[in-house]
Amino acid sequence: MTLDDARAMLHEWVANPALRHHMECVAACMGAYADVAAPAERASWMLAGLLHDLDWERHPTAEEHPRVGVAFLRTKGVGEDVLHAIMAHAPYTGTPRDTAMARHLFAVDELAGFIVACGKVRPDGVATLEPASVRKKLKNLAFAAAVSRDDIATGIAELGVDVDAHIQRCIDAIRGLRDGQACG
Ligand SMILES: [Fe+2]
Numbered sequence: 001m002t003l004d005d006a007r008a009m010l011h012e013w014v015a016n017p018a019l020r021h022h023m024e025c026v027a028a029c030m031g032a033y034a035d036v037a038a039p040a041e042r043a044s045w046m047l048a049g050l051l052h053d054l055d056w057e058r059h060p061t062a063e064e065h066p067r068v069g070v071a072f073l074r075t076k077g078v079g080e081d082v083l084h085a086i087m088a089h090a091p092y093t094g095t096p097r098d099t100a101m102a103r104h105l106f107a108v109d110e111l112a113g114f115i116v117a118c119g120k121v122r123p124d125g126v127a128t129l130e131p132a133s134v135r136k137k138l139k140n141l142a143f144a145a146a147v148s149r150d151d152i153a154t155g156i157a158e159l160g161v162d163v164d165a166h167i168q169r170c171i172d173a174i175r176g177l178r179d180g181q182a183c184g
Pocket of ligand 1: 022026052053109110
């Protein structure tokens, strides 16, 4: 499955523009990390980002998300490595984050959402957003309260990366979206 195929599927399953944008942001972050961690798997890493919440709008319960999406994607021939990462991004599935793709997907998912939220309250969006500002907002639990600070911290710990470097990489990836899409 190509990224364009995945986008077509995304548009079929997801009507909410903010959720579509979230998937593009996560795909961009995954692409940025693949460049340094797994260049040969870049397309797969981006697919995982683009499709991880495919079923969220139709099947938001913990019983169904992301199982329904994963079962559907399996019928479309999406690789098991990608499906595993998608399952593992939802901790309640009990699927271990035992691959680099799975750990990175978990580590960028909530943070990408948080960075977008930070951009929304700035006049120039994410254009001049810096890690220090993101860290400050993370401490303000009333801001973007739905974003799990624990998940962000766990993701960073599992990657073993510097906090600011991680935030910066994700900001850069989201900033680099062209026409709202991650570059394949
Ligand atoms: Fe997500």
